[in-house]
Amino acid sequence: xxxxxxxQIGREMDYPYEGKRPDTQFAMIIxxxxxxxxxxxxxxxxxxxxxxxxQEYMFWNNVETKPxxxxxxxxxxxxxxxxxxxxISGPVYQGKTLFESAPDGSMVLGYLPEDVDYAHPNISxxxxxxxxxxxxxxxxxxxxxxxxxxRICNHCTYPACLAACPRxxxxxxxxDGIVLIDQSRCRGYRECVRGCPYKKPFxxxxxxxxxxxxxxxxxxxxGRQTQCTMTCIGKIRLQGFISPPGQERPENxxxxxxxxxxxxxxxxxxxxxxxxxxxxxxxxxxSPFLKQMFGAxxxxxxxxxxxxxxxxxxLAALLLFxxxxxxxxxxxxxxxxxxxxxxxxxxxxRVPFKEPIFVRPGFDEQFQTHRSNAT
Amino acid sequence: xxxxxxxxxxxxxxxxxxAGVAQAGAQDAAPGSLQxxxxxGTGPITEVAGxxxxxxxxxxxxxxxxxxxxxxxxxxxxxxxxxxxxxNGEWLALLLEWPDYTKSDAVVVDGFSDQVAVEFPxxxxxxxxxxxxxxxxxxxxxxxxxRAAMQRDLDQGREAKIQDFYPNAPDADLYYTNILxxxxxxxxxxxxxxxxxxxVHGHTPVLDMMAEGFGxxxxxxxxxxxxxxxYRDGAWHVTITVPMQPTADNAPKLEAGHSTIVAFAVWDxxxxxxxxxxxxxxxxxxTVGK
Ligand code: SF4
Ligand code: SF4
Numbered sequence: 001x002x003x004x005x006x007x008q009i010g011r012e013m014d015y016p017y018e019g020k021r022p023d024t025q026f027a028m029i030i031x032x033x034x035x036x037x038x039x040x041x042x043x044x045x046x047x048x049x050x051x052x053x054x055q056e057y058m059f060w061n062n063v064e065t066k067p068x069x070x071x072x073x074x075x076x077x078x079x080x081x082x083x084x085x086x087x088i089s090g091p092v093y094q095g096k097t098l099f100e101s102a103p104d105g106s107m108v109l110g111y112l113p114e115d116v117d118y119a120h121p122n123i124s125x126x127x128x129x130x131x132x133x134x135x136x137x138x139x140x141x142x143x144x145x146x147x148x149x150x151r152i153c154n155h156c157t158y159p160a161c162l163a164a165c166p167r168x169x170x171x172x173x174x175x176d177g178i179v180l181i182d183q184s185r186c187r188g189y190r191e192c193v194r195g196c197p198y199k200k201p202f203x204x205x206x207x208x209x210x211x212x213x214x215x216x217x218x219x220x221x222x223g224r225q226t227q228c229t230m231t232c233i234g235k236i237r238l239q240g241f242i243s244p245p246g247q248e249r250p251e252n253x254x255x256x257x258x259x260x261x262x263x264x265x266x267x268x269x270x271x272x273x274x275x276x277x278x279x280x281x282x283x284x285x286x287s288p289f290l291k292q293m294f295g296a297x298x299x300x301x302x303x304x305x306x307x308x309x310x311x312x313x314x315l316a317a318l319l320l321f322x323x324x325x326x327x328x329x330x331x332x333x334x335x336x337x338x339x340x341x342x343x344x345x346x347x348x349x350r351v352p353f354k355e356p357i358f359v360r361p362g363f364d365e366q367f368q369t370h371r372s373n374a375t
Numbered sequence: 376x377x378x379x380x381x382x383x384x385x386x387x388x389x390x391x392x393x394a395g396v397a398q399a400g401a402q403d404a405a406p407g408s409l410q411x412x413x414x415x416g417t418g419p420i421t422e423v424a425g426x427x428x429x430x431x432x433x434x435x436x437x438x439x440x441x442x443x444x445x446x447x448x449x450x451x452x453x454x455x456x457x458x459x460x461x462x463n464g465e466w467l468a469l470l471l472e473w474p475d476y477t478k479s480d481a482v483v484v485d486g487f488s489d490q491v492a493v494e495f496p497x498x499x500x501x502x503x504x505x506x507x508x509x510x511x512x513x514x515x516x517x518x519x520x521x522r523a524a525m526q527r528d529l530d531q532g533r534e535a536k537i538q539d540f541y542p543n544a545p546d547a548d549l550y551y552t553n554i555l556x557x558x559x560x561x562x563x564x565x566x567x568x569x570x571x572x573x574x575v576h577g578h579t580p581v582l583d584m585m586a587e588g589f590g591x592x593x594x595x596x597x598x599x600x601x602x603x604x605x606y607r608d609g610a611w612h613v614t615i616t617v618p619m620q621p622t623a624d625n626a627p628k629l630e631a632g633h634s635t636i637v638a639f640a641v642w643d644x645x646x647x648x649x650x651x652x653x654x655x656x657x658x659x660x661x662t663v664g665k
Contacts, residue, residue: 051547051549051550051551051563052550052551052563052564052565053536053537053550053552054537056537056544056547104447105442105445105446105447105448105449106445106446106447107445107446112484112485112647113484113485114484114485115483115484115485115486117484118484164446166444166445166446166589166590166650166651167590167592167650168590183565183566183568183569183571184566184569184570184571186566186571186573187573187592187650188482188573188649189649189650189651190484190649191446191650193484202484203483203484204565204566205481205482205483205484205486205535205537205540206534206535206536206537206567206574207564207565207566207567207571207573207574208482208524208566208573208574209565209566209571209573209574211565
């Protein structure tokens with residue numbers, strides 16, 4: 001089996017195909033600290049992509065409450081328990097990836113969820129890990145906690161769905177790294193559903209094929225960010241492109257946040273797929289749980305994020321989340337403002353670090369009415 | 376990107392299989408080979424019982440687990456299929472029967488369809504038959520696959536709907552079909568909109584396909600095969616019928632008095648068998664009666 005370089009685990013690993021990175025790679029950063037689980041993203045995705053027969057319970061974008069929420073039910077604890085205990089302590093991953101753990105006669109270690117696992121897309125919403133004792137007050141990290149985890153397909157550099165499909169019906173686009181299932185070649189074997197540890201390909205029992213998040217490719221082709229990013233009420237997402245390892249551009253906000261400020265981390269990097277959705281970990285959650293989910297150096301990301309107010313560059317990148325529908329190729333900080341630019345350096349958006357404050361009198365002379373304050 | 380496979384192992388396996396095949400093909404009347412008996416009538420032969428089949432010789436064909444291509448199926452559920460063959464000068468038919476105590480024809484995430492397939496070489500050369508495992512480059516095969524799920528649609532006289540699988544499921548508030556004319560709705564129909572044969576509710580429960588090796592299975596431009604499956608007394612009884620003179624490429628000419636070879640595969644939906652997770656047979660000789 002060919003060896004490919006996975007920068008997220010700091011080493012080479014086995015993958016059934018030769019490693020060939022796309023020219024540019026679709027990527028997204030999600031700030032879990034700001035998500036309010038309003039599900040606007042879920043609905044935006046649903047109305048755009050999955051409103052047909054057979055897609056009733058299909059959510060390419062979902063938001064689940066961790067640690068007890070899952071869609072499909074128990075997806076991560078299921079694959080984690082099959083994967084077994086792995087050494088995730090160091091910068092170079094010592095454990096096995098899911099490809100290296102593949103049983104004989106399979107490309108990847110996986111499992112097929114049961115039909116009912118998809119029946120409760122928002123199970124355990126807002127459930128905390130426990131109750132606070134009488135008289136307790138919250139400390140950092142919180143003693144009792146929960147957080148929201150918005151999820152889409154990770155458009156992995158080494159997709160397990162693609163590796164598992166015996167018909168090669170799944171392909172990764174060289175122009176943007178978006179992973180798609182060819183709906184004219186798919187024969188509904190569900191090997192991708194079984195193989196993807198994130199459970200992001202879904203089976204449609206009316207078309208009898210598998211379907212998955214398309215990374216809003218018609219929008220991305222036009223230089224627009226995805227529906228889930230643009231509609232996000234909390235402005236918690238930024239979608240763009242990540243550069244190949246070693247070719248980071250500090251002015252690209254995705255490269256900056258992931259590789260330079262190191263404030264955003266991949267989801268379960270130990271699986272070995274090099275997923276391209278990166279999460280700013282919740283700062284109130286104890287790190288042992290987060291280490292398993294986002295990798296060994298998650299505390300560093302938490303600390304960097306907590307200092308964002310003092311780091312103009314970092315603050316500028318964070319303020320550009322949800323600021324424009326266009327994909328940002330560059331950004332800079334200038335005179336207390338975050339400026340986002342397109343491929344040619346043209347300005348797309350400008351966000352002030354401090355919102356201006358407007359004060360107006362309580363009585364409106366023009367309309368002869370009293371106004372109450374609204375924030 | 377280049378797919379990795381253990382080419383050496385494959386080549387070795389294929390050469391063993393092909394050696395066995397050449398023998399089967401050469402000995403037309405060998406024990407265990409099929410005779411397509413001439414019967415009266417015209418048109419496709421789809422009935423699974425009755426006078427048509429009463430004289431046809433039954434041959435028990437051994438099936439083995441598919442363990443060459445990934446993913447493998449070392450514990451294949453079905454071990455044997457009973458096969459008969461007849462023809463009426465226009466159409467040739469095979470009757471395939473195997474016991475199956477769970478009828479599986481509802482396809483949901485973890486629900487798979489019972490299926491059976493018949494495979495012919497597109498061009499039969501006794502000294503160089505294609506691999507019985509989906510053919511090989513230059514050794515094209517015609518694969519005819521009957522699916523219980525498609526039979527269910529035909530028996531119901533309509534395509535499946537979500538309430539077939541979840542009786543209490545409400546319809547969504549609005550589907551594209553409520554507002555858009557058929558053609559405008561096409562982009563919203565996924566595989567259906569693209570005319571993928573596994574999605575489209577057609578006139579036959581048999582998919583007519585061709586292949587040149589693992590993973591290459593492709594729907595033929597013209598769907599000529601037909602058939603019918605009946606589940607009765609804990610067993611499937613399935614006919615697959617093809618025109619003896621196909622009107623499009625990538626299907627064999629089957630002529631009275633001539634011999635060819637044929638292979639079979641069976642999937643047990645209840646054991647989550649699908650795709651390469653199947654039981655398959657080696658080539659079996661088939662003589663088309665005069
Ligand atoms: S998240 Fe799953 S479906 Fe998406 S590219 Fe990765 S393996 Fe494939
Ligand atoms: S729209 Fe934004 S804030 Fe709302 S649930 Fe989705 S990711 Fe979270």
